[in-house]
Amino acid sequence: MSKSNNVYKDAFNRGLRLLDETRSLPSEPELGTLLGVSRTTVRSILSRMEETGLIAWNKRNKTVLRAPKAEDFFPEEETDSLAEIIERSFMRRLLAGGAEAGMQINELELAREIGVGTTSVREFLIRFSRFGLIEKRRNSHWVLKGFTRAFALELTEIREMFELRSAAAFVALPQESAVWADLDRLEIEHRQLASEIATRFNEFSELDERFHRLIHRASHNRFIVDFYDVIAMIFHYHYQWNKAQERERNEVAVQEHLAYIAALKSRDPAKVDAACRKHLKSARQTLLSSIPEGRQVQPA
Amino acid sequence: MSKSNNVYKDAFNRGLRLLDETRSLPSEPELGTLLGVSRTTVRSILSRMEETGLIAWNKRNKTVLRAPKAEDFFPEEETDSLAEIIERSFMRRLLAGGAEAGMQINELELAREIGVGTTSVREFLIRFSRFGLIEKRRNSHWVLKGFTRAFALELTEIREMFELRSAAAFVALPQESAVWADLDRLEIEHRQLASEIATRFNEFSELDERFHRLIHRASHNRFIVDFYDVIAMIFHYHYQWNKAQERERNEVAVQEHLAYIAALKSRDPAKVDAACRKHLKSARQTLLSSIPEGRQVQPA
DNA sequence: AAAATGTTTTTTCACGATAAAAGACATTAT
DNA sequence: ATAATGTCTTTTATCGTGAAAAAACATTTT
Numbered sequence: 001m002s003k004s005n006n007v008y009k010d011a012f013n014r015g016l017r018l019l020d021e022t023r024s025l026p027s028e029p030e031l032g033t034l035l036g037v038s039r040t041t042v043r044s045i046l047s048r049m050e051e052t053g054l055i056a057w058n059k060r061n062k063t064v065l066r067a068p069k070a071e072d073f074f075p076e077e078e079t080d081s082l083a084e085i086i087e088r089s090f091m092r093r094l095l096a097g098g099a100e101a102g103m104q105i106n107e108l109e110l111a112r113e114i115g116v117g118t119t120s121v122r123e124f125l126i127r128f129s130r131f132g133l134i135e136k137r138r139n140s141h142w143v144l145k146g147f148t149r150a151f152a153l154e155l156t157e158i159r160e161m162f163e164l165r166s167a168a169a170f171v172a173l174p175q176e177s178a179v180w181a182d183l184d185r186l187e188i189e190h191r192q193l194a195s196e197i198a199t200r201f202n203e204f205s206e207l208d209e210r211f212h213r214l215i216h217r218a219s220h221n222r223f224i225v226d227f228y229d230v231i232a233m234i235f236h237y238h239y240q241w242n243k244a245q246e247r248e249r250n251e252v253a254v255q256e257h258l259a260y261i262a263a264l265k266s267r268d269p270a271k272v273d274a275a276c277r278k279h280l281k282s283a284r285q286t287l288l289s290s291i292p293e294g295r296q297v298q299p300a
Numbered sequence: 301m302s303k304s305n306n307v308y309k310d311a312f313n314r315g316l317r318l319l320d321e322t323r324s325l326p327s328e329p330e331l332g333t334l335l336g337v338s339r340t341t342v343r344s345i346l347s348r349m350e351e352t353g354l355i356a357w358n359k360r361n362k363t364v365l366r367a368p369k370a371e372d373f374f375p376e377e378e379t380d381s382l383a384e385i386i387e388r389s390f391m392r393r394l395l396a397g398g399a400e401a402g403m404q405i406n407e408l409e410l411a412r413e414i415g416v417g418t419t420s421v422r423e424f425l426i427r428f429s430r431f432g433l434i435e436k437r438r439n440s441h442w443v444l445k446g447f448t449r450a451f452a453l454e455l456t457e458i459r460e461m462f463e464l465r466s467a468a469a470f471v472a473l474p475q476e477s478a479v480w481a482d483l484d485r486l487e488i489e490h491r492q493l494a495s496e497i498a499t500r501f502n503e504f505s506e507l508d509e510r511f512h513r514l515i516h517r518a519s520h521n522r523f524i525v526d527f528y529d530v531i532a533m534i535f536h537y538h539y540q541w542n543k544a545q546e547r548e549r550n551e552v553a554v555q556e557h558l559a560y561i562a563a564l565k566s567r568d569p570a571k572v573d574a575a576c577r578k579h580l581k582s583a584r585q586t587l588l589s590s591i592p593e594g595r596q597v598q599p600a
Numbered sequence: 601a602a603a604a605t606g607t608t609t610t611t612t613c614a615c616g617a618t619a620a621a622a623g624a625c626a627t628t629a630t
Numbered sequence: 631a632t633a634a635t636g637t638c639t640t641t642t643a644t645c646g647t648g649a650a651a652a653a654a655c656a657t658t659t660t
Binding site for chain 2: 138
């Protein structure tokens, strides 16, 4: 098996959802941009849709014959890219098992365990190394640095520098800038979420990421924008493993975001700075409190 | 050819230089740590040294028979790792030829041109992507973002944030910290270089890197420390291609460093901040002035 | 002529295989 | 008993290969 066709399968599944909405599908190039794949893949998708009786396909005519059923979809797990599979496996090991700092990482073993080639694992590790959790010994193995308190502190230090600067840049943007409309939309979403927080609290992390990315983008600095990938990754896995007080935490965070948004809209740098600092401080606390390890010195 | 033995060749060359200094070589493990390679490689080296009559080797006895001659060394170009070869080729193309932003990068073409496998090129590009000069399109090619004025500004913005913070952390280090001795040593090297600047000006960039890395390390933040790799890489290639006023530039920079060092030694945060800002400002100017592109708007 | 479809070529992604290098284990020397 | 040497095993670095996917080119349709 030299390359899985997950791109095709994933696009096919997404393509199925389009069938509900229309009587006939658009042109191949159009479908390509819509699904984010090449025409080659679009044609494979259309072929299968024809074969399984979903559409009648004759050149430009792609008539929808029936609505897709559950069995028309490819199974979810077949639509993931290898990189995603490796990342999940790796993070599970890292967060679940004994992920002690200093432990060495074996490419071959990882590859065998996950059931993939070594090249894919190597490439994953190289990409992953920018998160600062692993490090390569020249001509030798990788070393796990560990998801430690030190790591969290270093991460949040940079985060705070970058976000304060981005927030300051944000308020300096002209009124015509599209970000203000984006911010208004996010504010509405926040208010909706706040009013239904009891049931929808688990939707917060996605909203959180979008909100912070919007702010970081105002820096117009690729290094700042890219750094948010590190934060997002950590928070993503962190929240999957630490569900303690999730509802309460998110409830607080939503309110902080609303205050932050209000400060941004006031365009008063001092208010923004204060609201931003307040939110970042509690975000830091949340992260730190989930990392045990901070062996307190016992008072004598 | 599945893997070049450049590790062996490079270590062999370095091993040859040890022969000048002693009458007999130390134990295999000791040589291993000295040369930074495994015992396996050490033994290959010793074998060859024996074969070519450089040493007599019998178990623990490794007697030096003669001094190494020029022809004993492996050619320099055979000691480079593939990654170094690829990086150089890539940077040459990027800085020399038409490196227009938006241009797409072709893995296969690059691999063919350099004469290496695609895997190595892929891995290089992934590693290189953290420098912010290229970007991957999902399931598709890489895109060159270009070494533009915008890039230089974004880079220096982060550099300045990080270095100011590191310098502030530096002065807060206790007197017992080893960094103060390191700083003293660097100061001496700076003074020596300053006094012979007319002939040794090209040695500055190496000293520059060591100095700034020392300061960044005081941040105790892996993201700050790692970011210096980006700066070092850019400056490294930048200086290879822009030799205009090299002597004058370096002369100024050495003096700025000395003032900066004096400020650090004074342990006065305000002075440090001022000296740091001054130096970073001129470093930024130097970098910016070498990037043409800043198409001036012609006065009407 | 512009945009779609049909066809062919090229590139990316991922694998297994192999030599270099590291590492582990067994044996011998101080 | 410790530390070296000798030997064997495992892992890393790199390549060539082939299928998936993209891209380029040619042809047809509106």
